[in-house]
Amino acid sequence: MAKHHPDLDLLFHALSDPTRRMMLNRLAKGPAPVTELAGPSGFKLPTILRHLSVLEEAGLVATQKDGRVRSCAFQPAALRPMTDWLEDQRRLWEGRLDRLDDYVTKLLKEREK
Amino acid sequence: MAKHHPDLDLLFHALSDPTRRMMLNRLAKGPAPVTELAGPSGFKLPTILRHLSVLEEAGLVATQKDGRVRSCAFQPAALRPMTDWLEDQRRLWEGRLDRLDDYVTKLLKEREK
């Protein structure tokens, strides 16, 4: 377990915005051009483009240009560091419970004497 | 699926900072007073206190004062909206794959004619 994961910073930050999550939601159903991504949001294109670049920097979306249209695709693998973190956290927590269990067990043994 | 989950905003934002994740890491092993939380971070107390309040607002940590000491405890249940979101996202993505599968299947049937 490293001390500091910049991946996680970018990942969690990218996901902390409802507009970006809405964009991801759309992309999880399949690739889309920028305009379609902006469509339901009510935001202007430059705003959406900025959000898109945040998603790209987090690795959550990959884009490529075909003619004048940029196609955006969800990259589910980018969620991995997050699920790993969750798993680590869960392990720590359960370790805590185990130690509590050990403690109680020990207390009971003490009593038997 | 609601349109906008403020919980998720707070949750992801809270987790987007390495210092806050370090604090959570410590708390996952068991409750701790503010000073112990600040200890290894190298940051000053007011800074840590601010981070703590972000974690509290996200529901990730609950605190209570006992004398002059504030005890902080990790609240794993607060992670639920996040795991739910992950699950939704996964479902969407797999739905996409299923539809792709249907499409290929259909293509193959067309060929058989």
Place this chain on the structure above:
DNA sequence: TGTATAGTTAGCGATATGGCTAAGCATCAT
């Protein structure tokens, strides 16, 4: 060629974030 379409860049303003110091308050130990 000329016009519509799709995206891009530059830059502005309001607000939020993350760090700090300094000063204050409340409790515990002597």
Place this chain on the structure above:
DNA sequence: ATGATGCTTAGCCATATCGCTAACTATACA
């Protein structure tokens, strides 16, 4: 009662974030 301890508040500064408009580039289509 006095000092040490643990937390708290107020307020400052630098930077980042999120929205916008305006102006620009590049491709497609007639």
